[in-house]
Amino acid sequence: MAPDLRQFFRACNPGKTIRFEDPEERNYYIDFSSVRGGEVIEELGQTIALMDPDPTCQLFSGHIGCGKSTELLRLKKELQEKGFHVVYFESSADLDMGDVDVSDILLAIAHQVSESLEAAKISTQSSYFNRLLKECVDFLNTPVELGIEAELSLGIGKLTAKTKESPQLRSQLRQYLEPRTESLLNAINRELLQPAQEELNKQGKQGLVVIIDNLDRVDNRPIASGQTQAEYLFITRGEQLGGLRCHVVYTIPLVLMFSNELQALKNRLGGGANPMVLPMVPIRLREGNDCEAGMALLRQMVLARAFPQATPDERLASVTEVFDSPETLNQLCVASGGHVRNLLSLLFTCLRKRKSLPITQDSLQLAIQEAKDDLTATIDAEEWELLKQVHSSKKVTGEEECQALLRSLFVFEYRNHADGRWFDINPVLAGARELS
Known part of the structure; x- marks a missing residue:
């Protein structure tokens, strides 16, 4: 043939x-x-299924181009078949991978989760986010039509799109959000993730899973603290990234597997578990x-x-x-x-x-x-x-x-x-x- x-x-x-x-x-x-030395995706999925409803935070790494995205999309499909609501997104869609901070990642997660929930007809109304978005626009002093009275995802999406295309606006937004990171994280948990979990349970669904692809592509340049950007995000700020009250899978740079801070990464962000690595065939x-x-x-x-x-x-x-x-x-x-x-x-x-x-x-x-x-x-x-x-x-x-x-x-x-x-x-x- x-x-x-x-x-x-x-x-x-x-x-x-x-x-x-x-x-x-x-x-x-x-x-x-x-x-490849192990069924990596099966292990990620099994951990989520067995731990649910307790939230999990798992780390996934490997060479760029080795097939991680394909495997994560397979994980998404298998978890959906088990009744989980899965939000998969490529972080590069919302973030400038050469210049990323924790508040950027949290806003991207809030944007993608709210958009997915709205598509599933699950309400994402949040007084905190409505107020925060208006304050951010006022602080930035730039015209952004948020449409706050409509979908939450639309407002966050417009804000993140505006700051992604402007390093100056991105820097200003971080100045505003940095002292509010904990309250931002708490609001995501309290006003977005918890109500979503409750509604999913009413519908007979399992838990909520967020798979964040392409974060392994963050620039590994040194920053002002002397750390690399990857070490700062996933180790120094790992406890905040690991604080989401749902199942999360983060892709992380392979270089972190060789860091002197690997054990700190494992404990602060990975919940004590080793990152999973997808090797070559x-x-x-x-x-x-x-x-x-x-x-x-x-x-x-x-x-x-x-x-x-x-x-x-x-x-x-x-x-x-x-x-x-x-x-x-x-x-x-x-x-x-x-x-x-x-x-x-x-x-x-x-x-x-x-x-x-x-x-x-x-x-x-x-x-x-x-x-x-x-x-x-x-x-x-x-x-x-x-x-x-x-x-x-x-x-x-x-x-x-x-x-x-x-x-x-x-x-x-x-x-x-x-x-x-x-x-x-x-x-x-x-x-x-x-x-x-």
């Missing part, structure tokens, strides 16, 4: 996240939990042996986008409709390093250049070389030395190495039950003369 080239091309868009509410797109999903094991189970799933991830309705065996039988040989598909999977967005990016590049099927080994090698050139151009001499050490030791230690190697996707993290946790260089760098 021949794939639909246009549909295949669109399905390989590396910037697109699978929408689990769409039955057709769910066919693209491959469950990698069996080779292993293509090789710690000692260098091939990981056939990981490779098999990566092959299915690619072929599912070409043949979404087919069985796994049918897809494998049709591999030469997509690639000139099974070896070319294997080379694609190896070059990705098990990083799902990188895999799609290489595949997308091949399709964009060739504009026809099957994908040839030559076109794949060209895409890999381009990715290698782009990556090596950003690596300095000190980082090459670090890469040599990681290639040999399979370890990354400390915040500096994490920031230099992991955030830049020079190095990937892997985990499984047999080998535990290890690191290795991005495979497109393999064979670089600087590593010799």
Whole structure:
């Protein structure tokens, strides 16, 4: 069977996240939990289900592009099927990720939760927020038509949109809100979350879950206190972010997993539980042996986008409709390093250049070389030395190495039950003369 080239091309868009509410797109999903060292999403969901009605605050991390958003949308769907009201949102929609403070995050949560509740016909009237919004507009001395008499979400949304586009207004708003952070948090709990929980219970629903994606993208720059912005938000102010009286899942920067303050993060924001990390899909094991189970799933991830309705065996039988040989598909999977967005990016590049099927080994090698050139151009001499050490030791230690190697996707993290946790260089760098 021949794939639909246009549909295949669109399905390989590396910037697109699978929408689990769409039955057709769910066919693209491959469950990698069996080779990633644990069923991370199942653990997050099970904790919420077992702890309800007691609120939980859980932390979720991993490389940017490793598939966190896809897994969180899967979590949303599974919790909804269990009767929970789930509010999932990408924080970058409300926030400037280069300049974020606690009051910004709390307002974004209030905006997204109230909007979701209003869509479910649950009232979100709040005298505190109506008064606060009017005071904020008066303080900022800028024209914002809040429509306070209408939906709460509309008023908060207009205010956050206005301050997101203006650093000056954002700074002024923080000056006003900072001394009021505790009262803002209390109002969210008392006038928004608690009434919502009560109404959901009357409707026979389980609790309220808020999933905040993309907070792992906050800028890790140092701030005036000497901390990084991530340390300030999630550790110093962690108790406030963890004070919401509902189930919350925060995505956090991977660099915090290497911080000296990891235990403080765990206790202040994570409620004593370790953050959950989504690693790469292993293509090789710690000692260098091939990981056939990981490779098999990566092959299915690619072929599912070409043949979404087919069985796994049918897809494998049709591999030469997509690639000139099974070896070319294997080379694609190896070059990705098990990083799902990188895999799609290489595949997308091949399709964009060739504009026809099957994908040839030559076109794949060209895409890999381009990715290698782009990556090596950003690596300095000190980082090459670090890469040599990681290639040999399979370890990354400390915040500096994490920031230099992991955030830049020079190095990937892997985990499984047999080998535990290890690191290795991005495979497109393999064979670089600087590593010799």
